[in-house]
Amino acid sequence: MSESEQPSAEPWAQIAAGYAFDGAALDLGALLWDGTCHPEAQVRIPLPMLNRHGLVAGATGTGKTKTLQLIAEQLSAHGVPVFLADIKGDVSGVSAPGRDGEKVRERAGQVGQEWEAAGFPCEFYGLGGTGPGIPIRATVSGFGPVLLSKVLQLNRTQEQSLGLIFHYADAKGLELVDLKDLRAVVAFLVSDVGRAELKDIGGLSTMTAGVILRAITAFEQQGAGGFFGEPEFDTAEFLRTAPDGRGLVSVLELSAVQDKPQLFSTFLMWLLADLYGDLPEVGDLDRPKLVFFFDEAHLLFSGASKAFLEAVTQTVRLIRSKGVGVFFVTQTPKDVPSDVLAQLGNRVQHALRAFTPDDAKALKATVRTFPKSAYDLEEVLTGLGTGEAVVTVLSEKGAPTPVAATRLRAPRSLMGPVPAPDLEAAVKGSPLYGRYAEAVDRESAYEKLTAEQRAAEAEALRAAGEAAAEKAEKTEKAEQEAARAPRRQPEEEPSLAEQVVGSGLFTSLVRSVGTQLGREISRSVFGTARRRR
Numbered sequence: 001m002s003e004s005e006q007p008s009a010e011p012w013a014q015i016a017a018g019y020a021f022d023g024a025a026l027d028l029g030a031l032l033w034d035g036t037c038h039p040e041a042q043v044r045i046p047l048p049m050l051n052r053h054g055l056v057a058g059a060t061g062t063g064k065t066k067t068l069q070l071i072a073e074q075l076s077a078h079g080v081p082v083f084l085a086d087i088k089g090d091v092s093g094v095s096a097p098g099r100d101g102e103k104v105r106e107r108a109g110q111v112g113q114e115w116e117a118a119g120f121p122c123e124f125y126g127l128g129g130t131g132p133g134i135p136i137r138a139t140v141s142g143f144g145p146v147l148l149s150k151v152l153q154l155n156r157t158q159e160q161s162l163g164l165i166f167h168y169a170d171a172k173g174l175e176l177v178d179l180k181d182l183r184a185v186v187a188f189l190v191s192d193v194g195r196a197e198l199k200d201i202g203g204l205s206t207m208t209a210g211v212i213l214r215a216i217t218a219f220e221q222q223g224a225g226g227f228f229g230e231p232e233f234d235t236a237e238f239l240r241t242a243p244d245g246r247g248l249v250s251v252l253e254l255s256a257v258q259d260k261p262q263l264f265s266t267f268l269m270w271l272l273a274d275l276y277g278d279l280p281e282v283g284d285l286d287r288p289k290l291v292f293f294f295d296e297a298h299l300l301f302s303g304a305s306k307a308f309l310e311a312v313t314q315t316v317r318l319i320r321s322k323g324v325g326v327f328f329v330t331q332t333p334k335d336v337p338s339d340v341l342a343q344l345g346n347r348v349q350h351a352l353r354a355f356t357p358d359d360a361k362a363l364k365a366t367v368r369t370f371p372k373s374a375y376d377l378e379e380v381l382t383g384l385g386t387g388e389a390v391v392t393v394l395s396e397k398g399a400p401t402p403v404a405a406t407r408l409r410a411p412r413s414l415m416g417p418v419p420a421p422d423l424e425a426a427v428k429g430s431p432l433y434g435r436y437a438e439a440v441d442r443e444s445a446y447e448k449l450t451a452e453q454r455a456a457e458a459e460a461l462r463a464a465g466e467a468a469a470e471k472a473e474k475t476e477k478a479e480q481e482a483a484r485a486p487r488r489q490p491e492e493e494p495s496l497a498e499q500v501v502g503s504g505l506f507t508s509l510v511r512s513v514g515t516q517l518g519r520e521i522s523r524s525v526f527g528t529a530r531r532r533r
Contacts, residue, residue: 011374016041018401019393023047024287026074028067028348028391029408030111039112043406045071045346047078049394051288051325053316053343057332057366058350063387064329067348068293069094069411071327072249076120080287081247083238085268085295089255092423093414095122107387107410118412121242122249124427127267128227129439131256132423134432135226136233136267137439140176141169143228143270146307150266151224152215156305161208165189168198174445178229179216181445186212188449224263230440235274237432239290253423265299269312272326276315279322289323297328298335313339332362333369341369345394351384373403380405 012033019031024047031041058064065088072082072094084091097117098104108115126133140148145166149159169176169185176182188194190209198204219225240248254264272292282289294300301309316326320343328336328344332352336344347370354360367377371392381390384405391406417423427433 012038012041015374015402015404016043018395019044019404021046021396023396024078026050026071026078027113027409028070028389029406032388032405032407037110037407039110042112043391043404045393046396047080047287048284048396049346049398050075050080050291051285051320051323052345052394052398053320053325054327054346054348054393055333055336055341055344056293056327056329056348056350057335058389059331059353061386062350062384063389063408064350065090066387066411066415067350067389067408068295068327068329069413069415070409071291072293073118073120073412075288075291076247076249078287079241079245079247081239081241081290082249083252083271083290083292084249085252085254085264085293087254087258087264087295089253090415090417091251092122092124092253092418093416094249094251094411095119095124095426096414096418096422098410098412098414104410107407111407111409113409115410116412120249120413121244121246122251122426123237123430123432124423125233125250125252127252127254127257127264128224128229129437130223130226131253132420133251133253133427134430135436135439136252136271137227137229137231137436138267138270138274139230139232140178140182140228141166142232142274144273146305146311147266147270147273150304150308151263152212152219153262153303154212154215156307158208158211159305159307161204162212164198164202164204165212169445174448177442177444178446179220179225183213183216184446184449186216222260224260226439227263227267230442231436233271233436235271236278238271238275238292261296261299265296268294269300269315272319272324273311273315275324276319276322279319279324281321282323283321285323288325291325291327293327293329295329297330301335301337301340309337309339313337313343316340316343332366334362334365345398345400347390347392349381349390351386351388352381354382370403371400375403375405377403 010033012031015033016031016038019042021044025044026047028043028045030037030039031043032038056064056067068084069091072084075082084094086092096119100115100117104115107113124133125136127135128137129135145159145163149162152162154162165182165185166176168174168189174181174185176185186204186209189198189204190206195203238248238250242248252268257264272294275290275292279289300312304312319326327346328340330336333341333349349366349370352359352363352366354363363378363381366381370377370390375390377390384390387408387410389406389408390403391401392403393401395401418426
């Protein structure tokens with residue numbers, strides 16, 4: 001009798017059969033059906049399918065962070081490096097063994113887990129040296145105009161103008177390392193000297209340049225200037241494994257910048273885009289080269305321009321062939337654009353709440369994103385407890401598995417932050433700390449343009465000095481000629497007076513008057529004469 005003909009083939013057993021994989025897989029938990037947990041029915045994700053991307057979603061407090069921790073631990077154990085963003089500061093515990101306790105043992109017993117505490121190899125990073133962690137910096141050139149427009153909150157026209165500025169800087173070999181480089185180039189291109197540089201390709205309006213400069217200034221005043229500079233972080237650091245062969249878990253500590261969501265979400269996208277640009281094509285592997293968890297994904301897409309969304313969609317679509325899997329983490333699937341959502345083959349959906357009409361609408365929209373199911377998903381999704389989720393993944397053949405309500409396993413590492421001294425010691429003990437800790441300010445666009453401006457000013461002063469000297473020389477010659485003119489005039493005056501008056505006494509008087517008149521003319525014409533004396 002075949003398995004399908006057996007009387008015991010309950011609906012939950014048929015669902016469980018969809019997760020009976022032959023190859024390596026990650027264990028998520030045990031299947032739930034009609035309120036009962038079935039530890040013999042394990043819900044799993046095939047390891048090779050992790051590069052087909054995924055979504056971890058659910059309301060606040062439903063256990064999304066613990067799910068990330070659970071998946072990250074198992075990936076590391078399989079030798080797969082992981083990137084995690086730690087927004088609340090509680091993911092650092094993945095580096096330390098968990099604490100045994102009644103709740104952990106109870107959960108392990110329910111889901112058929114042989115729980116054993118374990119820590120996993122970690123590196124801790126921070127954006128631009130803000131907060132704990134090895135500093136991650138990007139050069140402005142490397143960050144690019146599309147991403148920078150997102151963090152500066154520029155509109156479409158301003159974004160296009162910023163692209164023009166980057167194009168000019170690239171063509172002229174002006175490296176945009178930090179924000180002062182960008183400010184210097186913008187200011188140059190609207191100056192009398194630089195305005196003609198962009199004339200043939202559209203130009204840059206003074207108004208738009210002013211908006212961009214004000215946005216840069218406001219951005220710096222928020223303390224964001226330190227995120228740009230050198231040494232620029234090499235994202236290949238995320239692909240490393242520990243000496244024992246386990247994958248390195250890279251944790252980006254973001255608690256110090258959680259009030260700058262546009263910034264850190266866009267920086268996460270830069271890291272992903274940089275990986276996409278650098279990695280070679282590898283096709284489908286037996287395990288991913290890296291799995292990248294993109295937390296608070298809704299912040300990335302909020303208010304994004306068309307160009308930005310197109311860039312995200314293309315990156316997610318193509319990075320799979322480079323061996324990188326991307327999991328977006330957010331509250332509901334509707335937070336993710338449909339073009340991106342369509343590429344997320346693995347789904348872990350935690351509980352949703354339906355307290356408001358908008359919540360109810362979001363719940364219905366979420367249900368429609370799942371394959372046809374034996375569950376009443378609206379009921380199940382609102383009734384899930386903490387650490388429970390609705391799961392569907394891609395099978396080893398690439399087909400969606402049956403939807404499975406799942407009670408998730410307990411992470412083996414510490415479910416909470418490690419003590420601050422331990423975190424600091426781990427950061428400073430890393431071989432990467434000396435490479436990235438100190439910012440370097442080498443010659444770039446700002447210094448080059450400043451040097452050119454100073455050289456131009458010096459040349460202008462030299463030319464002005466030569467012109468002044470030449471004028472002074474001409475003036476002196478003119479003064480000398482004018483000074484001789486009055487002395488000749490009295491010699492003519494007496495001759496004329498004597499002819500008219502014929503009186504020696506009158507002639508003497510006219511000579512005296514003529515001499516005084518010549519002196520006044522000379523003084524008013526050669527005004528520099530008195531200053532030379």
